[in-house]
Amino acid sequence: MNASSSSTPSQQPEGVAFLCDRRGSILRVVWQTLDVQLSPSFFACIDARGLDSAHMFFDSALAGEFSRSVTLRLCGREVQCYAMPLDGEIAMVAVTVSERAAEFADVAAATAQHDAFRRLADTIRTNESSYDLWEEVGRLNNDLVTAQRELARTVAELQRLNAYKNELLGVAAHDLRNPLNANLAFINFLLEDSEQFSDEHVHLLTRLRTTASFMLRLVDDVLTFSAVEAGVVRINAEESSVVELVTGVVDTMRIVAERRHVDIHLHIDDPSLPLLMLDRVKITQSVQNLVANAVKYSPSGATVRVRVRREAGYIAIAVEDRGPGIPAEELKDLFKPFTRLSTALATTERSVGLGLSITKRLIEAHGGKIDVNSEVGVGSTFTIKLPA
Amino acid sequence: MNTVHEIRTKIDLLADVITDRHFQLHPELEARYGPIGRIRCREDAAFHLQYLAAALEAGNARMFVDYVAWAKVMLASRNVPPADLADNLEILASALSGRLAVDTSRTAVEYVRAAIDELPSMPEELPSFLDPERPLYDVARRYLQLLLNGNRLATLQLIIKTVDDGTTPREVYRHVFEPVQREIGRLWQLNRISVAQEHFCTAATQQVMTHLYGRIFGNEKHDRHLVSMCVGGEMHEVGLRIVSDLLELEGWNTYYLGANVPPAAAVQMCVDRKADVLLVSATLTPHLAAVADLIRLFRANPELANAKVVVGGRAFSAVPGLWQSVGADGYAATADECIELVNSIAAA
Numbered sequence: 001m002n003a004s005s006s007s008t009p010s011q012q013p014e015g016v017a018f019l020c021d022r023r024g025s026i027l028r029v030v031w032q033t034l035d036v037q038l039s040p041s042f043f044a045c046i047d048a049r050g051l052d053s054a055h056m057f058f059d060s061a062l063a064g065e066f067s068r069s070v071t072l073r074l075c076g077r078e079v080q081c082y083a084m085p086l087d088g089e090i091a092m093v094a095v096t097v098s099e100r101a102a103e104f105a106d107v108a109a110a111t112a113q114h115d116a117f118r119r120l121a122d123t124i125r126t127n128e129s130s131y132d133l134w135e136e137v138g139r140l141n142n143d144l145v146t147a148q149r150e151l152a153r154t155v156a157e158l159q160r161l162n163a164y165k166n167e168l169l170g171v172a173a174h175d176l177r178n179p180l181n182a183n184l185a186f187i188n189f190l191l192e193d194s195e196q197f198s199d200e201h202v203h204l205l206t207r208l209r210t211t212a213s214f215m216l217r218l219v220d221d222v223l224t225f226s227a228v229e230a231g232v233v234r235i236n237a238e239e240s241s242v243v244e245l246v247t248g249v250v251d252t253m254r255i256v257a258e259r260r261h262v263d264i265h266l267h268i269d270d271p272s273l274p275l276l277m278l279d280r281v282k283i284t285q286s287v288q289n290l291v292a293n294a295v296k297y298s299p300s301g302a303t304v305r306v307r308v309r310r311e312a313g314y315i316a317i318a319v320e321d322r323g324p325g326i327p328a329e330e331l332k333d334l335f336k337p338f339t340r341l342s343t344a345l346a347t348t349e350r351s352v353g354l355g356l357s358i359t360k361r362l363i364e365a366h367g368g369k370i371d372v373n374s375e376v377g378v379g380s381t382f383t384i385k386l387p388a
Numbered sequence: 389m390n391t392v393h394e395i396r397t398k399i400d401l402l403a404d405v406i407t408d409r410h411f412q413l414h415p416e417l418e419a420r421y422g423p424i425g426r427i428r429c430r431e432d433a434a435f436h437l438q439y440l441a442a443a444l445e446a447g448n449a450r451m452f453v454d455y456v457a458w459a460k461v462m463l464a465s466r467n468v469p470p471a472d473l474a475d476n477l478e479i480l481a482s483a484l485s486g487r488l489a490v491d492t493s494r495t496a497v498e499y500v501r502a503a504i505d506e507l508p509s510m511p512e513e514l515p516s517f518l519d520p521e522r523p524l525y526d527v528a529r530r531y532l533q534l535l536l537n538g539n540r541l542a543t544l545q546l547i548i549k550t551v552d553d554g555t556t557p558r559e560v561y562r563h564v565f566e567p568v569q570r571e572i573g574r575l576w577q578l579n580r581i582s583v584a585q586e587h588f589c590t591a592a593t594q595q596v597m598t599h600l601y602g603r604i605f606g607n608e609k610h611d612r613h614l615v616s617m618c619v620g621g622e623m624h625e626v627g628l629r630i631v632s633d634l635l636e637l638e639g640w641n642t643y644y645l646g647a648n649v650p651p652a653a654a655v656q657m658c659v660d661r662k663a664d665v666l667l668v669s670a671t672l673t674p675h676l677a678a679v680a681d682l683i684r685l686f687r688a689n690p691e692l693a694n695a696k697v698v699v700g701g702r703a704f705s706a707v708p709g710l711w712q713s714v715g716a717d718g719y720a721a722t723a724d725e726c727i728e729l730v731n732s733i734a735a736a
Binding site: 138141142145146148149150155156159 | 629
């Protein structure tokens with residue numbers, strides 16, 4: 001550390017300026033005669049000579065900090081101390097009156113180590129860091145807003161693509177439906193007169209009918225799904241009896257269930273349940289979906305239990321089966337489209353994985369909800385809750 | 389040595405010389421301006437030199453004259469009278485002599501003299517950008533007041549309500565965001581708000597804009613793509629954001645890159661996005677060289693042979709034809725002009 005000094009007698013205040021590091025070690029000292037009375041103008045004086053202020057930071061928001069000072073009693077005299085950021089360090093400035101330049105080095109050393117001065121320097125240092133952070137926050141905000149913009153653009157693009165996909169699905173399914181129906185009609189026509197065919201031909205025609213029926217069901221599911229996804233499903237609500245709807249579904253499904261040696265047991269807790277505003281076709285489709293699944297996954301000789309009951313604010317339709325159950329880790333994806341369960345592999349039934357996602361959307365379109373309880377090896381219970 | 393580079397490398401030295409000389413000639417300034425006077429003086433001298441270097445680089449004195457006109461308003465509002473600015477410029481002119489190559493020095497002094505000559509006729513005040521005759525004036529005024537009060541949530545509520553009541557996002561952008569942002573810049577220039585307030589207002593407006601994105605990006609698109617960006621890490625980028633969003637509303641697929649994308653990456657983005665137009669904004673004239681460099685890089689890519697470059701921002705507004713000198717295909721001074729220009733390019 002070199003202190004540039006000369007013995008300049010003066011009647012005016014003189015000052016010592018020094019640069020010190022965080023630990024209070026003095027890096028550089030200068031002193032000079034001040035041409036103004038004790039005032040922060042000292043900064044300007046040292047700026048031109050002792051310390052290079054090229055990188056001094058001044059801003060109106062922080063200008064107040066530069067007039068901060070503390071008055072200390074050091075080396076037998078009153079010393080006015082200032083601090084300011086400079087070249088990544090904090091410049092300490094001490095101003096006092098003396099006729100002996102040599103004393104300034106002592107003043108500088110005592111000042112640099114003084115707690116009050118160091119606290120002042122820390123305050124300035126913190127402000128300096130705050131400004132840097134503030135600038136960085138500004139840049140980060142710009143980047144954040146840019147990222148938000150890109151995200152919004154991407155979301156809009158995905159929504160557009162999804163809409164195209166639904167439209168395509170709808171058109172494709174609609175165009176497939178008519179020829180499939182015609183094929184099914186032809187097959188049924190041939191099977192009505194099956195005695196003219198060999199057993200092998202009848203077997204092949206029967207398999208053909210099964211496949212065509214499956215394809216038709218798939219097309220119907222896709223049509224419904226694309227309509228629901230596109231938000232164009234219209235709920236034609238009319239006053240309806242849930243008991244009546246569920247009874248109708250069970251009666252229809254008993255025919256299928258009997259073929260599989262599965263029994264369906266319907267239990268109505270309260271026959272005087274209130275009428276609800278429902279789209280009968282869509283609620284029938286939803287309940288039928290659940291009952292068909294329950295029958296499909298039940299082993300021969302099992303019983304599917306359908307129960308209608310009143311719950312707080314809802315009428316609940318529960319469909320309970322004794323099927324293989326659904327692993328817990330697969331439950332979260334159960335109502336997503338095209339979900340295939342691992343337990344489904346054990347059955348001979350084919351599924352496209354749209355039924356439950358359609359059912360969920362149709363129920364939600366009525367303001368209702370659907371949930372499931374399941375245990376592997378025990379069975380599953382699906383419950384539709386319609387607001388009452 | 390490149391003349392501009394020569395000035396830039398000597399800015400610190402020249403600023404010191406100018407400041408010393410100024411305070412030597414006017415010792416009363418120490419008392420008048422207090423502790424910050426000398427430091428501000430040096431800071432201003434460095435700015436003068438940076439803008440002078442940019443003007444010399446573009447070979448255009450008007451750029452420097454325009455900067456001085458801006459500085460006159462800014463300094464007058466901070467108690468620096470035009471006479472002090474004139475003195476400072478005189479000292480700057482004399483400081484250049486002998487410290488730069490003769491040709492550079494002569495041209496630079498000519499530019500400074502042109503500014504000094506016009507200084508008396510340059511305005512000291514700026515009219516407000518909020519015009520009672522414009523649509524949504526009351527909303528804009530209230531929005532500005534809420535920003536200045538630091539009430540970010542209320543600004544958001546005001547804009548959402550305005551849009552919910554039937555005003556289109558396009559109208560909000562054109563009649564609220566754009567004039568209010570310009571007004572905020574004016575208020576800073578006139579020393580009526582701090583830098584901190586200016587930054588807060590801009591950040592708050594950016595956040596409010598994000599809440600309108602859902603209504604902007606869902607509209608019908610045509611098959612035109614535009615990449616927009618600022619250069620040099622410029623913080624003044626909200627104007628370009630406004631223009632980009634308005635173009636999105638016009639059906640363009642816009643990709644806003646911000647201010648921190650390296651030129652090579654930006655050009656590659658133009659290729660990847662099959663950009664029809666690159667839109668570049670610069671507020672500060674010292675950034676013009678970066679714009680020119682970017683455009684050169686853009687032109688050198690054969691895959692962008694049919695794409696166009698449009699520039700905008702305050703750096704271009706002072707000097708007619710400056711946009712041509714950086715190699716652009718067009719320039720727009722306002723958001724409306726930009727939309728018209730970009731759409732006409734697409735239609736051509």
